[in-house]
Amino acid sequence: MRAVQIKSTGMAVPERVVPNSYFNEILGEDVDTWLRENVEIYERRWLDADQGVASLCLAAAQQAMDRAGLSNTEVQLLIIATDTPEFISPSTASVIQHRLGLENCATFDVNTACAGFVSALDTASKYLKSDEQYRNAMVIGCYGMSKYLNLQDKKTVTLFADGAGAVILSAKEPGNSDMLAALQTTQGQYYDWMGIYSGATKEPVSAEIVANNDQYLKFVKRFPSELNPQMWSSIAQELCKRAGISVSEVRMFFMTQININSIRGMLDILELPHDRAITIMHKFGYTGSAAIPMALNMAVEQNLIKRGDPILLIGSGGGLAFAGALMRY
Template identity: 40%
Template structure:
């Protein structure tokens, strides 16, 4: 059976490192204790004025292609998952494909907020499995939320960070590779949190910019236990579709928004904490990029080995959740 296997990974973070102490000095006030003790963030990397989303995605993609032992000309399709695009149009994938010199690749962007990377994995895996047209697919998650976050707000500035993560999916016969997925959404929650200025509903005006309505905006409080309530059931459904049980998961990666939430979910799933990887302590919250970044780290550290069954869970505003199951 033809399946999509992950054969290369890579990530990139910008050079500007900001620790919690640096941020406190910049803001002139202490951060809430929960940022480090509960959320788990100690530092973050930011793009500053010089780097854009395509810069992050290009560097991560270049690393993933090299890790797979391929050249840009070997890539058949470039999918970029982001809700912080280079432009409204053209797509960020066009910029990255052009910089890479991936002359044989088609392109498109996918926006499912911070569930986008896992949703893009699901999309790419199905395209590889159907028809044989696509064999090497680059899936890249990009997050440049510092360009949209109010960095004068201590709670916001402490959470959001920038980065890019990428994988190469390759078609191959055998039992390893993509096994199953579960996508979930509740579009009635579109007006909880988002970037509402700059689209067709609210085009940018000078007044909007003065009032910071073009930035990430919190309209309604997010339930603190929402992911704790959702993730275990969706994971159970996805692995059941793959013909396995939760206990058979060898490694599981979650959206890196809150270490305490991940620990609670692992307890509900009755999985030991050594079967997950957390990176928010060093990289902050990197949205669409955080799962490929964590995957790269887990692979290079030897926490994922051949034959392991790996689950990835992405969750973002909208509401959107995506779960994908792979066997290495």
């Protein structure tokens, strides 16, 4: 089988900056202090009313292609990971394929919520390894959750934000692959704990749904605080075991960014310093399936990782879905 390498990265965020003070005004209470002290979110970016998530995908994709030096005829596969698509149907990937002019490019969307980017990255690497018609694959994680927020629900409206991150993977001759190990797993018993439960076949949007504000993202039940740290540390240990390396050899961790304390809890379990994980929620809020590729792009731009460094990407998302990928950058 052929090997796989990371060719380039890219990211995009909306121009509109929403500071914590905005929520003090609309909620009529001081939420800024709580956000700063407990989740370390200071501001985030939101799409404008006339923007869809495809605009962010397009910008992140173009940046990744420019950095890779690829033309629009040299990408054979495009996978977009999102649970906030441009349309319910058709796929957001088809929109981006057309707007970028990606000739002869297969496309599809993946929805494992906030685990989606790592799920899509794992999927793309398997295409590249096993099928010679695919030489370059672009994976985009994108998020436009501001469109699904109830402005009066302080449990959601203060956390979620918008963005997109792109990674291009390329196939190379059989040998040492940069994809060292990957896994995906799901704990479906949590499917009804958090999500957007209207707008599809179970409950299409209706006047009654809108009147009750049921078209928005909801936290239905509180997740156990230990769930993510335990699952993430277990995934990290399993992937390192498969690859034959120590967890301590991982140069940097790229995690789902919904809770900085969960990231630190995972690192504590692994007995690693907190600076092993880059965090981006401070200025960008929680960007769901875009958070991990955005963090990876920032680490590349800031020279926090170098070629050959082992890196671990671990995502978790509503469902609950979990995905991990151990790679060499």
